[in-house]
Amino acid sequence: MTEHKLEILLDVAETGNMSETGRKFYISPSSVSQIITGMEKQYGILLFDRSKQPLTLTPSGLRLCSYARQILSLYREMESSLGAGQGRSFRLGSSFSIASTFISPCILEFQKEAGSEIEIDLTINHHDKLQQQLLSYELDLAAMPLPANENPLLTSIPLFRDPVSLCCHVSHPFANRSCVQLSELVDQKITVPPRSSNIREAFEQVIRKNGVVLEQVFTSNGQAAIKDLVLRNQTISLLSLILTQENIRQGQLAMVKLEGFNYEREFGFLYRKDTNISPQLERFIRFCLEKRGQIVDLKYLL
Structure with missing residues (x-):
């Protein structure tokens, strides 16, 4: 099982269409089908219900996709921490309400202070979608209105009141x-x-x-x-x-x-409880808190 195959699996799960996934990864639909079929043979399970369009995941497919997201997240974290970037990148989400007024200016100021070599991949979306992306390991951190929908897998850091x-x-x-x-x-x-x-x-x-x-x-x-x-x-x-x-x-x-x-309204950062907060991500959180005049000891929060 390779990173590439896991990414293809997750894309088919999202689009429900092998042809669309093939176009995205520049391979033929038959190649996508062969990769999915190979996974099914390897584990002796059925991943998709092919009688429906778009394709829908079976219970076994849902479980494998959950593992795939965790594996890819850990792999990218390892690459970021041990590779050339040395932990200098993270994936940040923001709700529309504070993306342009707070988060984007914070990113610009933070990168000026910390150095442009720190890469921040910003995703702007509705807060419910951001929570889904956190739960599926697609984001490391998200800034949004609080309280968010309660989920035992997520925790929050208050940022400011508006x-x-x-x-x-x-x-x-x-x-x-x-x-x-x-x-x-x-x-x-x-x-x-x-x-x-x-x-x-x-x-x-x-x-x-x-x-x-x-x-x-x-x-x-x-x-x-x-x-x-x-x-x-x-x-x-x-x-x-x-x-x-x-x-x-x-x-x-x-x-x-x-x-x-x-x-x-209260805004804050939301993240998974099992997220490994990198030094650069913690530094960014601290930067945003201090920008709002909140000097805190993050060891009690993270």
């Missing part, structure tokens, strides 16, 4: 106010995230509790898209500090306290 407040353009009448009453939103155009958003859920709870009925409520996907509308002074909204802090410094936006609305 308050959410009423945000408006600096020319808006609310901009110079210290606090806005809920009743004052009635004749305002306000844009909120989709109903699946925790921010929207918290906002609607406050509105219902206080019996306020809003006439002009609009929905937009993603806080970045909503921020663009606020920057054009086309709406007001509930936005996070980390998303808007640069615009506030530049005198473009203002954050105002909204009566009765107290909400903040």
Whole structure:
């Protein structure tokens, strides 16, 4: 069993299509089929249910794929630790919400300080997908909102809290106010995230509790898209500090306290409990914590 064959197995498991895997690895579909068949003969098991399209893993196939991910992860860790890189690379995931505002700037500053020879493979995805990638050994570490879905195989390191407040353009009448009453939103155009958003859920709870009925409520996907509308002074909204802090410094936006609305998101690092934290990965975690003003002894966390 070689690394190459394990990678092909995992790709077929992901795509459910041998032709697609063949194109990715520049081999024919028949060669992919021969590799899979060879594994099945070697272990005397059936890996895929070929009666269905796309191909689906059998219980034995699921077990082998789980082992394959662990083997490849350990192999790459060994290569990184003992090879030319000497542990100077790791795989980092980030949720969309802090990828551009925090994680990417941290990576740039960290590499300037630590040296460009340290390679960080960054994956940006939704937090549920990042958790799946952690569990399947595809990532070493992920930055995302906490608390994540509880899983006994994962553990977290708190990073920072991100308050959410009423945000408006600096020319808006609310901009110079210290606090806005809920009743004052009635004749305002306000844009909120989709109903699946925790921010929207918290906002609607406050509105219902206080019996306020809003006439002009609009929905937009993603806080970045909503921020663009606020920057054009086309709406007001509930936005996070980390998303808007640069615009506030530049005198473009203002954050105002909204009566009765107290909400903040917590972000942190998530990783598998059995992950071998390399010195460079620990150094990066420490760098990010110190950037947020958190000086901690990581030996109590890792």
